[in-house]
Amino acid sequence: xxxxxxxxxxxxxxxxxxxxxxxxxxxxxxxxxxxxxxxxxxxxxxxxxxxxxxxxxxxxxxxxxxxxxxxxxxxxxxxxxxxxxxxxxxxxxxxxxx
Amino acid sequence: xxxxxxxxxxxxxxxxxxxxxxxxxxxxxxxxxxxxxxxxxxxxxxxxxxxxxxxxxxxxxxxxxxxxxxxxxxxxxxxxxxxxxxxxxxxxxxxxxxxxxxxxxxxxxxxxxxxxxxxxxxxxxxxxxxxxxxxxxxxxxxxxxxxxxxxxxxxxxxxxxxxxxxxxxxxxxxxxxxxxxxxxxxxxxxxxxxxxxxxxxxxxxxxxxxxxxxxxxxxxxxxxxxxxxxxxxxxxxxxxxxxxxxxxxxxxxxxxxxxxxxxxxxxxxxxxxxxxxxxxxxxxxxxxxxxxxxxxxxxxxxxxxxxxxxxxxxxxxxxxxxxxxxxxxxxxxxxxxxxxxxxxxxxxxxxxxxxxxxxxxxxxxxxxxxxxxxxxxxxxxxxxxxxxxxxxxxx
Numbered sequence: 017x018x019x020x021x022x023x024x025x026x027x028x029x030x031x032x033x034x035x036x037x038x039x040x041x042x043x044x045x046x047x048x049x050x051x052x053x054x055x056x057x058x059x060x061x062x063x064x065x066x067x068x069x070x071x072x073x074x075x076x077x078x079x080x081x082x083x084x085x086x087x088x089x090x091x092x093x094x095x096x097x098x099x100x101x102x103x104x105x106x107x108x109x110x111x112x113x114x
Numbered sequence: 115x116x117x118x119x120x121x122x123x124x125x126x127x128x129x130x131x132x133x134x135x136x137x138x139x140x141x142x143x144x145x146x147x148x149x150x151x152x153x154x155x156x157x158x159x160x161x162x163x164x165x166x167x168x169x170x171x172x173x174x175x176x177x178x179x180x181x182x183x184x185x186x187x188x189x190x191x192x193x194x195x196x197x198x199x200x201x202x203x204x205x206x207x208x209x210x211x212x213x214x215x216x217x218x219x220x221x222x223x224x225x226x227x228x229x230x231x232x233x234x235x236x237x238x239x240x241x242x243x244x245x246x247x248x249x250x251x252x253x254x255x256x257x258x259x260x261x262x263x264x265x266x267x268x269x270x271x272x273x274x275x276x277x278x279x280x281x282x283x284x285x286x287x288x289x290x291x292x293x294x295x296x297x298x299x300x301x302x303x304x305x306x307x308x309x310x311x312x313x314x315x316x317x318x319x320x321x322x323x324x325x326x327x328x329x330x331x332x333x334x335x336x337x338x339x340x341x342x343x344x345x346x347x348x349x350x351x352x353x354x355x356x357x358x359x360x361x362x363x364x365x366x367x368x369x370x371x372x373x374x375x376x377x378x379x380x381x382x383x384x385x386x387x388x389x390x391x392x393x394x395x396x397x398x399x400x401x402x403x404x405x406x407x408x409x410x411x412x413x414x415x416x417x418x419x420x421x422x423x424x425x426x427x428x429x430x431x432x433x434x435x436x437x438x439x440x441x442x443x444x445x446x447x448x449x450x451x452x453x454x455x456x457x458x459x460x461x462x463x464x465x466x467x468x469x470x471x472x473x474x475x476x477x478x479x480x481x482x483x484x485x486x487x488x489x490x491x492x493x494x495x496x497x498x499x500x501x502x503x504x505x506x507x508x509x
Contacts, residue, residue, distance in 0.1 A: 052168060053168060053171070056168055056171035056172060056175065057171060059171075059175050060171055060174050060175050060178065062349070062387060062390075063175055063178035063179060063182065064178060065386075065388075066182060066388075066389065066390060067178055067181060067182055067185070069388070069389065069427060071185065071186070071189050071425065071426055071427045071428075072189065072425045072426055073189045073191055073192075073426065074189055074190050074191055074192055074193075074194070074423070074426045074428065074430060075191050075192040075197065076425075076426075077408070077409075077423040077425050077426035077430065078192065078193075078194045078197040078198075078423075078430060079197055080406075080408060080425075081194065081404070081406070081408065081409060081423070081430075081451070081468075081469070082194075082197055082198055082201065082469055084404075084405070084406045084408075084450075084451060085450050085451050085452045085468065085469055086201070087450075088405070088449065088450035088451065089450045089452060091449060091450060091493070092448050092449040092450035092452065092453075092493055093449070093492070093493050093494045093495075093509075094209075094448045094449070094453060094489070094493055094494070094495070094496065094509070095204070095448055095449075095450055095452050095453060097208070098494065103494050103495070103509055104232075104249055104494065105212040105213065105248070105249070105494060105495045105507055105509040106212060106509055
């Protein structure tokens with residue numbers, strides 16, 4: 017079972033990454049030092065940006081998520097289950113009404 | 115990954131040393147400059163000499179990362195399921211397959227609903243893209259793409275076109291005509307060009323722009339009419355597997371998830387990565403916004419789905435069970451956001467209670483891994499596509 021899972025990952029990500037890995041090593045031969053400085057500078061800039069954003073408490077965020085769910089629960093057909101007459105998929109054959 | 119797009123090599127006098135050499139076209143403070151490679155090396159060393167060594171930059175990035183973790187941890191005062199304790203638990207769910215759409219010859223890789231809540235477009239490994247009427251299960255259109263593994267397909271908001279792409283590294287838009295006999299392939303329009311496979315595509319609020327994500331590690335926004343690149347998004351260090359646009363009320367952002375285990379939130383106008391989340395232990399296969407736009411869920415190969423809140427800037431829930439060991443390939447929310455439908459590689463679909471973090475149902479029916487799950491626009495049903503080459507509509 018797990019072998020199957022790894023094989024699938026290989027087909028999707030590793031093969032394509034391997035293909036692109038070949039070209040990447042060819043590209044970066046010229047400017048190894050300057051590009052690693054540039055990469056590190058970019059990473060630091062990105063982290064500085066992320067550190068600046070304003071955050072709220074998880075309790076407040078969670079309460080908002082909960083309130084959204086509860087307020088919209090009545091509109092959610094999959095949650096409540098609508099009667100067969102309202103749900104176009106429930107009757108086995110869609111008839112001339114549609 | 116993104117620096118694999120080609121460096122154009124020009125030959126001429128260097129701006130710095132005035133010798134005729136092969137030039138590197140680089141940008142310094144947004145100004146294009148042509149330096150020869152020797153001058154670029156010298157410039158980089160000067161940068162180093164000013165004290166910004168690799169070492170200091172690395173230590174600064176470590177301290178910043180630690181500070182970020184600390185800030186995020188400070189606000190973690192309660193868990194989502196604790197806040198949700200007092201809510202009534204959900205009752206028994208009776209969801210059955212109401213329609214089975216058969217017709218693909220090979221694995222179904224992706225599907226999308228039309229806004230008319232009735233039509234579905236699906237794409238498969240053998241290159242076929244089919245438009246179905248979900249109520250009657252009839253096939254309305256079929257196109258054969260020139261490539262295999264069509265991993266992405268999307269319906270235009272107007273319902274008049276579909277976009278698809280895969281191993282051909284392109285995203286093509288096919289206008290759908292009412293005339294069934296018309297050859298759709300003739301009207302095909304190539305919109306996006308990437309340097310690796312196309313993993314996901316989505317129209318923005320209009321038929322005029324498409325957002326794509328690719329195995330080359332970038333996402334890009336394209337104008338459909340001219341095929342021009344409007345904005346590109348660099349920041350992932352591996353293949354980007356999925357993207358999702360924020361629900362329209364909340365503005366111009368989208369979230370992407372990739373093989374580097376990160377989920378990034380981007381501003382579409384500036385191309386800036388505004389937030390990044392890295393708590394998964396393996397590739398993120400799918401990302402979906404919560405209906406309010408304040409959070410998003412991810413499904414990953416580490417067999418968990420997680421909920422990240424954007425305003426709290428952290429992961430707030432994990433949906434996992436010890437008995438689930440297969441990766442989640444696709445996730446979607448119900449209309450109210452209370453239910454999370456996740457398709458797994460063990461052929462099942464698990465339905466999670468988003469607030470309480472518990473599983474409310476397991477749906478069996480597919481005979482191979484579930485590759486895509488999408489709830490219909492009006493929330494009355496959801497459709498799942500699988501490697502067993504069928505699509506099932508559950509309600």
